[in-house]
Amino acid sequence: MMLEIDTLTAGYDRTTVLRDVSLNCAERGITAVLGHNGAGKTTLLRAVVGLLRPTSGTIRLDGKDIGRLAPHRRVHEGLAYVPQGQRSFEQLSTLENLQVVADGQPRSRRRRAVQEALDRFPALQAVLDRQAGLLSGGQRQQLAIARALITAPRLLVLDEPTEGIQPSVVLEIERAIESLAADGMSILLVEQHVGFAVSVAQTYTVLAAGRVIQQGTGGAEAQADVRAALTL
Ligand SMILES: Nc1ncnc2c1ncn2[C@@H]1O[C@H](COP(=O)(O)OP(=O)(O)OP(=O)(O)O)[C@@H](O)[C@H]1O
Numbered sequence: 679m680m681l682e683i684d685t686l687t688a689g690y691d692r693t694t695v696l697r698d699v700s701l702n703c704a705e706r707g708i709t710a711v712l713g714h715n716g717a718g719k720t721t722l723l724r725a726v727v728g729l730l731r732p733t734s735g736t737i738r739l740d741g742k743d744i745g746r747l748a749p750h751r752r753v754h755e756g757l758a759y760v761p762q763g764q765r766s767f768e769q770l771s772t773l774e775n776l777q778v779v780a781d782g783q784p785r786s787r788r789r790r791a792v793q794e795a796l797d798r799f800p801a802l803q804a805v806l807d808r809q810a811g812l813l814s815g816g817q818r819q820q821l822a823i824a825r826a827l828i829t830a831p832r833l834l835v836l837d838e839p840t841e842g843i844q845p846s847v848v849l850e851i852e853r854a855i856e857s858l859a860a861d862g863m864s865i866l867l868v869e870q871h872v873g874f875a876v877s878v879a880q881t882y883t884v885l886a887a888g889r890v891i892q893q894g895t896g897g898a899e900a901q902a903d904v905r906a907a908l909t910l
Pocket of ligand 1: 690693695713714715716717718719720721722870
């Protein structure tokens with residue numbers, strides 16, 4: 679397994695948000711986490727990437743316990759995180775935003791890493807010199823994911839990547855996510871909407887009030903089960 683979350687309990691100060699959450703991400707492919715507003719999806723991702731210290735439970739990446747590592751150490755271990763509504767450096771151009779991340783990579787890899795990230799999002803090619811602050815919402819989201827790809831993650835963690843984005847661009851983002859998974863990346867995908875996430879996922883988990891209420895195998899035919907769980 680690429681990621682193994684075992685009986686994770688976590689929260690903020692005195693508020694426990696997640697209780698005994700367990701889920702796995704396979705070595706390749708998409709693991710979807712669904713749930714209504716406030717179910718604890720973002721909290722789960724923050725614990726996985728190290729922005730929140732779990733109260734109890736373990737988080738293993740490719741067999742290694744990463745649950746107490748600082749966020750940047752988890753990046754070194756192969757995690758990349760694209761938060762919801764992610765912003766890049768607004769004063770820098772699209773290309774500069776990618777280069778800033780690439781500067782942290784071995785010199786021999788930098789140029790190729792930027793090119794490979796751009797190949798995933800052809801729409802960014804046309805706005806390489808534009809300031810990130812002037813990009814559309816869809817372009818910004820594509821840039822945010824492209825930036826994450828530069829570190830060549832083993833596990834890509836995405837929080838609602840199509841939230842608030844115009845429908846034509848949503849398709850481009852979904853295609854890019856699918857093609858990354860098809861090329862062997864492991865992706866942990868949080869979504870509030872059932873359609874795309876469940877149909878492309880190998881496995882899915884539904885959270886409600888911080889607990890797992892349903893888990894199963896993804897695919898178009900799983901959508902009805904997930905919708906039913908979400909109306910309970
Ligand atoms: N920084 C914080 N301090 C205290 N409570 C928080 C904090 N962030 C979130 N919460 C609470 O934790 C619970 C879960 O929030 P979380 O953001 O994980 O849900 P979510 O499923 O990601 O929802 P959304 O779709 O709105 O992002 C909510 O009740 C929220 O009020």
